[in-house]
Structure formats: structure tokens, C-alpha cells
Amino acid sequence: MIPRSDCRRNKGWVDVAVKKQDRPWGGRFGEPTDREVVAFTASIHFDRRLYRHDIEGSLAHARMLARQGIITLGEAKKIRAGLKAILTEIERGDFVFTPEDEDIHMAIEKALIARIGEAGGKLHTGRSRNDQVALDIRLYLREEIVRTLELVGSLKAALLNRAKGEIGRIMPGYTHLQKAQPVLLSHYFLAFWEMLARDEGRLRDCLKRVNVMPLGSAALAGTSLPLDRSYVARLLRFPVVTKNSMDSVSDRDFIAEYLFAAAATMMHMSRFCEDLILWSTDEFGYVEIADAFTTGSSIMPQKKNPDVAELIRGKTGRVYGNLLAIMTILKGLPMTYNRDLQEDKEPLFDTVDTLQSSLAILAAMVGRLTFREERMERGAEGGFSTATDLAEYLVLKGVPFREAHGVVGRLVARCIREGKALTELTLEAFQGFHSAFDADVMERLTVRQSVNARKTMGGTAEDGVRSRIAEIEGSK
Numbered sequence: 001m002i003p004r005s006d007c008r009r010n011k012g013w014v015d016v017a018v019k020k021q022d023r024p025w026g027g028r029f030g031e032p033t034d035r036e037v038v039a040f041t042a043s044i045h046f047d048r049r050l051y052r053h054d055i056e057g058s059l060a061h062a063r064m065l066a067r068q069g070i071i072t073l074g075e076a077k078k079i080r081a082g083l084k085a086i087l088t089e090i091e092r093g094d095f096v097f098t099p100e101d102e103d104i105h106m107a108i109e110k111a112l113i114a115r116i117g118e119a120g121g122k123l124h125t126g127r128s129r130n131d132q133v134a135l136d137i138r139l140y141l142r143e144e145i146v147r148t149l150e151l152v153g154s155l156k157a158a159l160l161n162r163a164k165g166e167i168g169r170i171m172p173g174y175t176h177l178q179k180a181q182p183v184l185l186s187h188y189f190l191a192f193w194e195m196l197a198r199d200e201g202r203l204r205d206c207l208k209r210v211n212v213m214p215l216g217s218a219a220l221a222g223t224s225l226p227l228d229r230s231y232v233a234r235l236l237r238f239p240v241v242t243k244n245s246m247d248s249v250s251d252r253d254f255i256a257e258y259l260f261a262a263a264a265t266m267m268h269m270s271r272f273c274e275d276l277i278l279w280s281t282d283e284f285g286y287v288e289i290a291d292a293f294t295t296g297s298s299i300m301p302q303k304k305n306p307d308v309a310e311l312i313r314g315k316t317g318r319v320y321g322n323l324l325a326i327m328t329i330l331k332g333l334p335m336t337y338n339r340d341l342q343e344d345k346e347p348l349f350d351t352v353d354t355l356q357s358s359l360a361i362l363a364a365m366v367g368r369l370t371f372r373e374e375r376m377e378r379g380a381e382g383g384f385s386t387a388t389d390l391a392e393y394l395v396l397k398g399v400p401f402r403e404a405h406g407v408v409g410r411l412v413a414r415c416i417r418e419g420k421a422l423t424e425l426t427l428e429a430f431q432g433f434h435s436a437f438d439a440d441v442m443e444r445l446t447v448r449q450s451v452n453a454r455k456t457m458g459g460t461a462e463d464g465v466r467s468r469i470a471e472i473e474g475s476k
Contacts, residue, residue: 038102
């Protein structure tokens with residue numbers, strides 16, 4: 001037997017035994033369900049958040065049953081009134097969930113029967129909890145994807161606003177966390193805008209596969225009753241219905257797809273936060289995060305810690321874990337519905353909450369960042385960041401790139417030996433390495449010239465960055 005401590009997921013309900021006649025499926029069984037099994041199998045403590053979607057689906061189902069003559073109009077009216085009253089009670093906090101409430105579907109059905117009698121027992125006609133829960137999750141996730149898209153849009157807007165406000169500011173660009181070439185800070189912000197635009201596309205694409213109506217598939221094979229699935233789909237604003245009843249009740253691909261889209265979005269936010277964490281250190285000193293988004297130390301009075309950025313970075317791993325959990329749950333399931341699928345909701349709910357809170361707080365934090373322009377530009381001047389410009393200068397003079405690369409590499413090596421910067425070399429020193437160097441070479445050594453020389457499409461030149469900002473704003 002499972003240790004009792006492991007069964008107390010259900011707010012102490014483990015100590016309540018449930019009689020067989022209290023279960024909606026109790027007719028087949030000859031003894032009560034073990035009280036620890038009741039606690040272990042219950043999902044009401046987390047799936048109760050689906051109450052609105054469950055009632056929405058039930059209202060549409062009842063309306064269809066009446067339209068098809070399977071229940072009377074009077075019964076449908078009672079069901080509608082009862083469900084709306086239950087909805088009001090739940091939202092007011094007056095609805096009492098009990099140990100017998102195995103899940104949100106049974107809790108609402110039991111309350112409906114208690115409220116309106118025999119008519120309530122007809123609501124489940126032509127459906128199973130298998131297709132009912134598939135519907136509820138799709139209704140829930142459809143709504144949450146729309147909300148998530150709004151939050152992604154807000155973060156994109158925050159990044160775009162910073163890109164517009166930081167035009168002209170130069171920062172060091174890195175590869176391998178080593179200084180590589182100078183770039184515009186605006187270009188950096190737009191890089192994350194592009195990432196989020198891909199995230200947005202994935203979410204919109206996922207929404208298409210979420211927005212499919214499974215109700216009417218029943219347990220797995222459909223039903224002999226004359227249901228009108230297309231009518232229910234219209235009532236619930238689904239553009240299409242599922243085409244295979246077996247697939248309908250067992251499909252959770254759309255959850256896995258959402259979790260991947262969420263994981264990718266978290267990954268992009270985590271990368272941004274990693275830069276903020278590094279740049280806010282004394283060693284970098286490029287940025288200061290507003291006090292409102294940092295915390296202090298309980299022992300070191302001078303500390304200002306980037307906790308929000310660190311938590312987003314940490315929560316990214318949690319979202320990855322949720323994706324792995326759902327993929328592992330699904331990988332070995334025989335057709336069709338299996339109780340393992342009860343475990344799809346907690347990873348989904350947690351990911352929705354984590355992603356949305358991270359998007360909201362990061363958008364607010366982005367607007368409160370203070371960049372130290374002089375320090376960033378000084379940083380961009382270090383690490384021989386204009387060396388590539390020298391190589392390209394020689395290429396424009398007709399020198400093969402590989403030869404130019406070697407020449408500049410030897411120049412840099414000399415500077416390192418002598419403790420000099422490239423800007424400290426004389427023209428004679430340059431010409432000692434290659435005769436193609438001329439007086440205009442000195443113009444290629446400033447970081448601002450380096451930035452504005454990169455005029456290829458998608459490059460960091462100021463004119464190109466301004467054009468991209470205008471393009472983004474024009475597409476709204």
C-alpha cells in the first residue's frame with residue numbers, strides 16, 4: 001500500500017472512504033474504493049481550474065441534445081439554469097468541493113443532479129469524460145494561448161521601444177563570450193524581438209491545432225445517438241471537428257506542442273536575462289537594473305542582486321521539465337485513453353502560469369533598465385574589435401581574404417606583445433605588415449565607423465537598424 005504521507009495531495013481527503021454507490025461508475029463494483037486510492041486518483045485539487053470551460057462545454061452539449069430531440073427543451077432549460085447557478089457559486093467561492101468529487105466533471109455533474117434532479121442525470125448523454133476532458137483542455141488552452149500572445153506582444157513592444165530609444169549607442173558584441181565586433185545596442189534589442197516573433201509564430205500555429213472540437217467522440221468509438229458535432233463546434237467557436245474518435249480522446253500532441261513553444265520562449269527570455277546578469281556585475285558594469293526588480297542580501301548590505309532575471313533563468317529549466325514530463329507520459333501509451341493522461345494537466349497549468357508571469361515581469365523590467373553608454377562604448381573599443389575591419393580594408397585593396405586575415409592576425413599579435421591598441425600604431429607600422437595600407441586606414445579603426453560600415457541587410461549599421469524599426473512599425 002502507498003504510504004499515507006504520499007497520498008495527502010488532496011487536502012486531507014485521504015481519510016475519507018467513498019462508497020461504491022457514490023461513484024458515477026459504481027454499479028460494476030462490489031466494494032467501496034479504498035480511501036487511499038480515492039486520494040491517489042483524484043484530480044479535483046488541480047483540474048478544478050477548468051470549471052468555466054467544463055460548464056461552457058456542457059451548456060453547448062445540452063443545447064445540442066435538445067435540438068436533436070434527445071432531451072426535451074424543458075430539461076435543457078433546467079440544465080442551463082443549474083449550470084449557470086453552479087458557475088456563479090464557484091466564482092463566488094461558495095461552491096463546496098467534497099472527497100467524492102473525483103474530478104471537476106463529476107463535481108459539477110453531481111451538484112447539477114442535486115440541484116435539478118433527474119434532468120441533471122441526462123447531461124452526460126452521448127459523451128464520456130474522455131472526450132469531455134479533451135474538450136475542456138482545448139477550451140482552456142485556446143484561451144491561454146491568446147493571453148500568452150498578448151504578453152509576448154507586450155514584451156516585443158518593450159524591446160522595440162528600447163531599440164528606438166537607444167539608437168546610436170554602441171556596445172561590444174560577443175562570440176564565445178569574447179569581445180568580437182562593435183554593434184548597436186538597438187541591434188541587440190531587435191535580435192530578441194526577432195526571437196519573440198518566431199515564438200509568436202509557433203504559438204499561433206499551435207493555436208490552429210488546439211482549436212479543433214473533440215466532443216462527440218465519447219469514450220473512443222463515437223456514439224449511436226444522433227449527435228450534431230458540427231453544431232456544438234459552432235456554438236463553441238471551433239472552426240473544425242476532429243475526424244477520428246480514437247485519436248480525439250487520446251491526442252495530447254497539442255499540449256506537447258504548446259509546451260515546446262513555451263520552452264522556446266522561456267529559453268529566449270533566459271538568454272536575455274543571462275546577459276543582464278553578466279552586464280550588471282561590477283566587472284562589466286554595462287547596465288543597472290531598477291531597484292524594483294532586484295533584491296538585497298540578508299548579511300551583505302551593499303548587495304543588489306538581479307533576482308528577477310535569475311528566477312526567469314531558473315524557471316526555464318522547470319518549463320523544460322514539464323515538456324519532458326508530457327513527452328514521457330505519452331511515449332508508451334496504448335490506444336486510446338489511459339489514466340496516465342490525468343498527469344497532463346499539472347505540467348500544462350504550471351507552464352502556462354510560469355510563462356505568463358515571466359513574460360509580464362520581463363516586459364516591465366526591460367523598460368526600467370539603465371545602460372552606461374560610455375562604459376559600453378569603451379568596452380566595444382577593447383579586444384581589437386575592429387580587426388575584421390582591417391582585414392576587409394585590405395580585401396577592398398585587392399588582397400585575398402586569407403592573406404588579409406593573416407596580416408591582421410600578425411598585427412594583433414604585435415600589439416599584444418607591445419601592450420598597444422591598433423589605434424596606437426603608426427601608418428609606417430601598418431605598412432611594415434603590408435604595402436596596401438594607406439593613410440585612410442586610420443579611419444577604419446573607430447568603433448562607430450565599424451558599426452556603420454556594416455550595411456548589409458540585417459547588419460548593425462544605424463541606417464539599417466532604423467529601417468528595420470520602421471519596417472516593424474509599418475507592419476503593425
